[in-house]
Amino acid sequence: MTDTASANPAILAARQHSRYLNNLFMRHPHLIDATIEALEQIFTRQAMLDQLAQEPIETEEQLSQQLRNLRQAVMARLITREISGRSDLNEVVTTTSDLAEVALSHALQFLSQATERTGLPIGEDSGTVQELIIVGMGKLGGRELNVSSDIDLIFVYPEDGETNGTKPISNHEYFAQIGKKLIRIIGDTTADGFVFRVDMRLRPFGDSGPLATSFAALENYLLTQGREWERYAWIKGRALSGDAAGLMSLVTPFIYRKYLDYGAYHSMRELHSQIRREVARKDRFENVKLGPGGIREIEFIGQVFQLIRGGRTKTLQQRPTQVILNELEQQGTLPADIVNQLQAAYVFLRNVEHRIMYLDDAQTQMLPTQSDDQARLALSMGFAQQAVGDWVQFKTTLDAHRARVTAQFEQIFALPEHSALNGSNTETHIDQYLDEDTSRLSALGFAKPLEIQRRLNALHDSSKYRQMPDRCRQRLDAILPSLITISAQVGNPDITLTRLLDLLEAIGRRESYLALLAEHPQALKRLASLYSASPWVSEYLTRHPILLDELLDSRLLHQAPDWGKLGEQLRQEISQLKDDTEAKMDCLRHFQHTQIFRLVSQDLADLLPLETLSDHLSDLADLILSVAIEEVWREMPNKHLDTPQFAIIGYGKLGGKELGYASDLDLVFLYEDEHPNAGEIYARFAKRVVNWLTSMTSAGQLYDIDLRLRPNGTSGLLVSSIDAFEQYQRNSAWVWEHQALTRARYCAGDAAIGQKFTLIRNAIICLERDIDSLKAEVQKMREKILETHPASAVDVKHLRGGIVDIEFIMQFLILAYSSTIPALTANLGNIALLDTAAQHGLISSHAAEHARIAYRALRRLQHINRLNGTPLTPDMIAPLENDLQSVQATWQNLFG
16 A cells, blocks of 8 residues: 555545444555555446456355455445545445345355255256245345345245255255355354345244245245235345246235235335334434434335335336336326435435445444534535534435425325224214114205115125125225215215215225225215216226226326327336236226226316317227237237238227217228238238227226228128228229218328328229219118117207218218318318318308307217216207207208
């Protein structure tokens, strides 16, 4: 070591801050030169492996010394780089995690060498050599390891069996022996310290359990003994060696539930209360990890959403805390400003934690109480004016971060607002509505209190209720009084409560849904509002209760959809499902149901004009069709192309972008492919696409599909080449098929085929036609429809002057005059095309205006009828009488 080296500013600052590093440099002066020489370089994993390779070893004692030498070199450079401002949090946790993984892997490789006496462990089922799986838990699993933290490990091996040496032992004994040696080599404190302290208490049965566990024993333990806190712990679990995929296939179903798991709130709240009690008992308020507003609370915020949603959203199965916080922002679960606050607090607290540990290489997160150590800590965190002022300023900043974390934590984990939902006096409350006295129900405003009371008693006395798990019954009883009170506050309390009781019966055995409603009273209010407003919505939610999750954040419910961004998220989520076809189909259905529910929520809040709603529903269908094509082709065997030369054409309401909530999809499939078997290939492909769209899975159905508008109808081929489609339209199609073509558009698949279809469509529409013959054909088709759908005065679609008449008028005008007025070919919807027709003198502007008013109003009545279940009456249509008469007059003028 030279005098220049010892006077290096970075070295001096690091030694001044860290007593551990100062002692290390005094004992090993060569480390000062080595540290200065590589000070500008991160200590990478490869650099660690290179250092180990330079020191050949033959004994466990040499291995132990070699790993301690490596840790000293890493710590010397890491502390010096951080105190001198050359590193950041990401470098510290990555380097420390790399050190742990390299040390464990290097030691395991040495200890697993076969000996003639013992041999190698052989699986009794597979007959193959078994390898120890070292599972890193906690911050090691998340690659967020502290510089002086212990490492939480679990030892697992795939199969029982025995070794193949001259003196065989069981695989269990073999791996237990390796585990003990590994713990000793990594964790024992020698004259040169330790590599990492090792904690094995997270293994099955804790300290009393076996040191190493087989897959079979681990699976049995998780199924029969696994507790809620272990689910939380295993979120970070990561295999550092061996069969990682096999391990996670066992553990993932234990951690992440298939459905949304709102019971996690209760479990995490209890676990946090235990930690808080421990902190208070041991006077750890100034602990930056476990104290209020500390690191653990930030981790809990991320992990509770992982437990709740991770089974459905695979991107939440990642381990690092900061990655999860960003993911929650991306999904809209947490607002951006809250995530920014949590991220800033996390970085600040972790930096403080490391600087505390640098002082003496001690496993502590307690703020120092000695003034000189306080000054060191404040200085290292950038508060560098004067010793006392430094600490005050530092502490003020720290407390502000902790206060923001506490505020967000308490908001997320707060107990439900009203006593009926936190378990107090629940039986008394529900009994007040179940006894013979109906005065309480009458006072609340129920019109038929006796019927409501009978329904409540029927639910309480039903076999479904009696067969519920105890926790489900308790949650149901806790929810009911609030549900009754909230239902009484809407305009139709009797029917609202009846619909809500149908929902409770449907979800009664699903504790997670009951927990959601119990944990979030505000969701009950939104739920009652929706169930009051629309029978269609109430039936939809009862059929798809997974959508209850959407009630928690009104921002999402009222946010305009960004279909490009939503498509990216959907494709990313599906990509996480690998080759699980059923899971992909369910994912597509969950996505569609979620988007429809968000749109209907905005619709009921009068935030969407009907035309905008139909555009969104049509865009949603286009997206679903696009993703279905991509995923079905991906699974097609023996593909001859990476991308199918195949497109979907939408007709009818989808083609005209007038889709409703329950509309079926009129589709035509086209292809353009020179492969000799293209027709057969795309016919099989189209059948699979239809199956993806129409199959009823556990998540429900996507759409009903109607394929009768394809060339030659039900007797025609399922798919047509683009050339065959054009020839059919030119030479064989009926007039009504050309009428249908006016409301057709490319929706999904190969865009080039879509462009060719649009050219063909426009060319067919623009053909010169005999006007009188066209009139006769259109009239004939209208009369045919009237035979099956008479013009009822309250049938907004088929009444004279109604929706069908307006559509037929517009279709006639398009087919009759597009040859001279190409603007009519634009697929803009009937309202816009009526204006185009008026501008070119085909109908009067007066007639066009009346037709637009009637069309828009009748579609709105049709929509309200479906959504609200309100029967249409002559009084509801009467205000449109003049408009309907005008449409009829236009019909007479055109057709005679």
